[in-house]
Amino acid sequence: MSRTDLLIRPIAPEDEPEWRRLWTGYLEFYGTQVPEPVYASTFARLMGNEPYDPIGLFAVHDGRPVGLVHYLFHRHCWRIENVCYLQDLFADPAVRGQGVGRALIEAVYEAAEEAGCPTVYWMTQEFNYAGRMLYDRIGEKTPFIKYQRPAG
Amino acid sequence: MSRTDLLIRPIAPEDEPEWRRLWTGYLEFYGTQVPEPVYASTFARLMGNEPYDPIGLFAVHDGRPVGLVHYLFHRHCWRIENVCYLQDLFADPAVRGQGVGRALIEAVYEAAEEAGCPTVYWMTQEFNYAGRMLYDRIGEKTPFIKYQRPAG
Amino acid sequence: MSRTDLLIRPIAPEDEPEWRRLWTGYLEFYGTQVPEPVYASTFARLMGNEPYDPIGLFAVHDGRPVGLVHYLFHRHCWRIENVCYLQDLFADPAVRGQGVGRALIEAVYEAAEEAGCPTVYWMTQEFNYAGRMLYDRIGEKTPFIKYQRPAG
Amino acid sequence: MSRTDLLIRPIAPEDEPEWRRLWTGYLEFYGTQVPEPVYASTFARLMGNEPYDPIGLFAVHDGRPVGLVHYLFHRHCWRIENVCYLQDLFADPAVRGQGVGRALIEAVYEAAEEAGCPTVYWMTQEFNYAGRMLYDRIGEKTPFIKYQRPAG
Numbered sequence: 001m002s003r004t005d006l007l008i009r010p011i012a013p014e015d016e017p018e019w020r021r022l023w024t025g026y027l028e029f030y031g032t033q034v035p036e037p038v039y040a041s042t043f044a045r046l047m048g049n050e051p052y053d054p055i056g057l058f059a060v061h062d063g064r065p066v067g068l069v070h071y072l073f074h075r076h077c078w079r080i081e082n083v084c085y086l087q088d089l090f091a092d093p094a095v096r097g098q099g100v101g102r103a104l105i106e107a108v109y110e111a112a113e114e115a116g117c118p119t120v121y122w123m124t125q126e127f128n129y130a131g132r133m134l135y136d137r138i139g140e141k142t143p144f145i146k147y148q149r150p151a152g
Numbered sequence: 153m154s155r156t157d158l159l160i161r162p163i164a165p166e167d168e169p170e171w172r173r174l175w176t177g178y179l180e181f182y183g184t185q186v187p188e189p190v191y192a193s194t195f196a197r198l199m200g201n202e203p204y205d206p207i208g209l210f211a212v213h214d215g216r217p218v219g220l221v222h223y224l225f226h227r228h229c230w231r232i233e234n235v236c237y238l239q240d241l242f243a244d245p246a247v248r249g250q251g252v253g254r255a256l257i258e259a260v261y262e263a264a265e266e267a268g269c270p271t272v273y274w275m276t277q278e279f280n281y282a283g284r285m286l287y288d289r290i291g292e293k294t295p296f297i298k299y300q301r302p303a304g
Numbered sequence: 305m306s307r308t309d310l311l312i313r314p315i316a317p318e319d320e321p322e323w324r325r326l327w328t329g330y331l332e333f334y335g336t337q338v339p340e341p342v343y344a345s346t347f348a349r350l351m352g353n354e355p356y357d358p359i360g361l362f363a364v365h366d367g368r369p370v371g372l373v374h375y376l377f378h379r380h381c382w383r384i385e386n387v388c389y390l391q392d393l394f395a396d397p398a399v400r401g402q403g404v405g406r407a408l409i410e411a412v413y414e415a416a417e418e419a420g421c422p423t424v425y426w427m428t429q430e431f432n433y434a435g436r437m438l439y440d441r442i443g444e445k446t447p448f449i450k451y452q453r454p455a456g
Numbered sequence: 457m458s459r460t461d462l463l464i465r466p467i468a469p470e471d472e473p474e475w476r477r478l479w480t481g482y483l484e485f486y487g488t489q490v491p492e493p494v495y496a497s498t499f500a501r502l503m504g505n506e507p508y509d510p511i512g513l514f515a516v517h518d519g520r521p522v523g524l525v526h527y528l529f530h531r532h533c534w535r536i537e538n539v540c541y542l543q544d545l546f547a548d549p550a551v552r553g554q555g556v557g558r559a560l561i562e563a564v565y566e567a568a569e570e571a572g573c574p575t576v577y578w579m580t581q582e583f584n585y586a587g588r589m590l591y592d593r594i595g596e597k598t599p600f601i602k603y604q605r606p607a608g
Contacts, residue, residue, distance in 0.1 A: 027230075034230055042229045052204045054229050074226040077194045077206050077240055078179075078186055088229055109301055120301040127295060127440065129433030136431065139299040143279060146296040147287045149261055149272040279592065281585035288583065331534075338534055346533045356508045358533050378530040381498045381510050381544055382483075382490055392533055413605055424605040431599060443603040447583065450600035451591045453565055453576040 006100065008107040011056035011068065013047055018065040019056070026068070026090035046070070054087065057107055059100045067091040067100040071108050073117055084112035086122040089131075101134050158252065160259040163208035163220065165199055170217040171208070178220070178242035198222070206239065209259055211252045219243040219252040223260050225269055236264035238274040241283075253286050310404065312411040315360035315372065317351055322369040323360070330372070330394035350374070358391065361411055363404045371395040371404040375412050377421055388416035390426040393435075405438050462556065464563040467512035467524065469503055474521040475512070482524070482546035502526070510543065513563055515556045523547040523556040527564050529573055540568035542578040545587075557590050 011019055020039060027033055045053040052073065059067035069089050073082040086108050091100035112120045122139075123146055124131050135141070163171055172191060179185055197205040204224065211219035221241050225234040238260050243252035264272045274291075275298055276283050287293070315323055324343060331337055349357040356377065363371035373393050377386040390412050395404035416424045426443075427450055428435050439445070467475055476495060483489055501509040508529065515523035525545050529538040542564050547556035568576045578595075579602055580587050591597070 032230075038231060041232045045227065045229075052227060054227055070229050072227050074237070075197065075204060075206055075224050077197075077222045078184075079190060080193045085226070112301075118301070121298055122300075123296040123298050125295045126297050127436070129437050132431070133433050135299045140302045142298045142300055143277045144275040144298040145278050146273055146275050146294045146298070147291040148274075148294055149264075149270070150292045152270070279588070281589050284583070285585050336534070342534065342536060345536045349531065349533075356531060358531055374533045376531050378541070379501065379508060379510055379528050381501075381526050382488075382494065384494060384497045389530070416605075422605070422608070425602055426604075427600040427602050429599045430601050439603045444606045446602045446604055447581045448579040448602035449582050450577055450579050450598045450602070451595040452578075452598055453568075453574070454596045 005061055006103050007060040008057055008103055009060060011046055011058050015058060015065065016043055018058075019043060019046075019068065022058075022065060022068045022090055022092065023088070025092065026088055029090070042070075055111070057104060057111075059091070059104050061095065061100075066095045067104055069104040069108055071111070071120075073112075073115065076119070079119070081119075082115075082117045083119040083121065084108065084115070084117050086120055089122070096130070101131075102138055105134075105138050157213055158255050159212040160209055160255055161212060163198055163210050167210060167217065168195055170210075171195060171198075171220065174217060174220045174242055174244065175240070177244065178240055181242070194222075207263070209256060209263075211243070211256050213247065213252075218247045219256055221256040221260055223263070223272075225264075225267065228271070231271070233271075234267075234269045235271040235273065236260065236267070236269050238272055241274070248282070253283075254290055257286075257290055309365055310407050311364040312361055312407055313364060315350055315362050319362060319369065320347055322362075323347060323350075323372065326362075326369060326372045326394055326396065327392070329396065330392055333394070346374075359415070361408060361415075363395070363408050365399065365404075370399045371408055373408040373412055375415070375424075377416075377419065380423070383423070385423075386419075386421045387423040387425065388412065388419070388421050390424055393426070400434070405435075406442055409438075409442055461517055462559050463516040464513055464559055465516060467502055467514050471514060471521065472499055474514075475499060475502075475524065478521060478524045478546055478548065479544070481548065482544055485546070498526075511567070513560060513567075515547070515560050517551065517556075522551045523560055525560040525564055527567070527576075529568075529571065532575070535575070537575075538571075538573045539575040539577065540564065540571070540573050542576055545578070552586070557587070558594055561590075561594055 023039075024033075042054070046056040054070045054072040057069050058065045067090055069086060071084055071086045073084055076083045086105065089101060089104060091104075109120055112118060124135060175191075176185075194206065198208040204226065206222045206224040209221050210217045219242055221238060223236055223238045225236055228235045238257065241253060241256060243256075261272055264270060276287060327343075328337075346358070350360040358374045358376040361373050362369045371394055373390060375388055375390045377388055380387045390409065393405060393408060395408075413424055416422060425446075428439060479495075498510065502512040510526045510528040513525050514521045523546055525542060527540055527542045529540055532539045542561065545557060545560060547560075565576055568574060577598075580591060
């Protein structure tokens with residue numbers, strides 16, 4: 001597969017079954033699952049136009065979706081424009097290493113640029129070696145680590 | 153100073169000079185500065201009621217602000233409710249180690265809980281040892297690290 | 305290549321040319337090189353029997369060396385027996401992912417066990433993703449990080 | 457306490473009781489303990505002259521030992537001379553922040569230099585914030601992390 005065979009396009013309403021398939025694969029990668037109402041709510045938000053709702057893109061090869069990305073914008077106290085948080089990125093294992101992840105991240109870079117919000121960031125597990133091989137080429141590691149409120 | 157001497161309260165319009173003083177201290181901690189329009193814009197957002205704008209709290213001791221926190225809510229594709237991102241936390245160096253940071257984080261936990269968004273997270277530099285001494289007690293480190301789009 | 309095709313054996317005097325080839329590949333992985341006297345000295349130590357000198361093993365496939373490991377023993381104040389420090393590990397890129405690294409590490413585990421020194425450790429760069437994929441399966445990450453005296 | 461009040465000197469046979477007290481404090485810091493034969497064996501090695509045995513120094517203030525360091529030399533395949541591994545470092549909590557740790561590390565730098573082995577390294581837990589505050593000033597963090605053979 002050459003990268004020129006890849007089409008990056010917005011996720012559309014008729015994509016819901018394929019979106020569910022790919023997003024489930026992503027959630028499985030993180031060893032998690034979400035209940036049906038979250039699938040429904042997240043897909044509805046992806047389809048809407050609310051400015052702070054997530055936006056989704058598909059990577060399509062030969063007419064078949066093989067990857068997805070979800071991103072959203074949020075305020076940042078250090079600047080006037082919003083920043084772009086790339087939350088979910090997934091490439092079908094069958095097409096790994098063929099530029100799907102890179103093409104999706106680059107598409108988010110462009111979309112953020114067009115939205116006037118050039119800052120794009122994401123988080124990944126320190127031991128996501130396969131992901132980090134890509135991220136080191138296309139992004140840069142920061143010294144920031146994530147803390148969270150302990151579970152109840 | 154005992155922790156019962158600390159009052160945590162929303163930042164109010166008349167607090168702008170003290171807010172500027174404390175936030176400048178925070179930015180200096182990160183070796184950075186922001187231009188005047190960012191001070192103005194961020195303070196205006198803190199004073200407003202837009203649901204995706206940042207919210208600010210002061211820690212006040214003997215009538216004097218000694219710390220601040222900024223937090224905001226954003227969507228999360230894995231759940232229906234928003235999550236709370238604690239973006240900026242600062243305690244005046246003169247009161248370090250006296251519970252100001254802890255009281256501010258706990259106040260954000262409560263505010264997020266009341267907003268129906270119990271997930272609270274923040275990011276810190278791996279080598280922010282003083283901060284992490286507190287965060288390890290009041291929060292939990294995750295394996296997530298932050299990547300970003302390279303500058304220009 | 306199945307793992308049963310692999311022979312792990314001590315490096316012998318007549319292996320010097322192949323040892324130089326593989327060890328140079330390893331040093332190149334780390335973006336470094338060493339002068340000729342270090343090649344000579346290290347090989348001489350590998351061939352000797354001094355108890356604190358390094359020991360070397362080859363992984364051989366179809367009669368051809370495809371990987372090497374160097375390890376040594378040193379004192380440890382917390383225990384009576386020595387510990388085993390696995391210093392250098394290399395598999396020819398042409399055979400990566402085929403069990404050479406694993407077989408060499410397991411051979412060191414056995415050699416250390418036989419020497420009465422069951423503790424084996426090694427260090428790797430945080431971003432050595434390919435290596436860590438293996439190390440996470442065959443070893444365990446500790447929370448220890450390495451500091452050094454600054455150069456010059 | 458000014459740093460000029462500190463004397464760094466070799467641990468001597470008559471120091472055994474004080475050495476046991478300080479080293480126990482160090483082991484407690486790591487949440488561990490060692491059996492009596494390890495105390496005896498390690499102290500005997502510190503008192504001997506075997507080239508690969510550990511060497512110990514005391515930091516003494518007003519005639520009272522307030523800190524210790526253990527270091528040893530081992531082979532390194534990348535160079536001809538040995539390297540110095542600074543294994544254990546401890547300052548009595550009562551004197552923390554007063555330069556004891558720094559003086560001990562600098563004494564090891566000097567001893568290694570005199571031994572013709574200028575490379576000195578040590579390992580510390582990623583979350584040893586107090587230690588790292590010092591190490592970042594006097595040493596440099598490397599990207600190396602430690603893996604070990606899993607416990608039987």
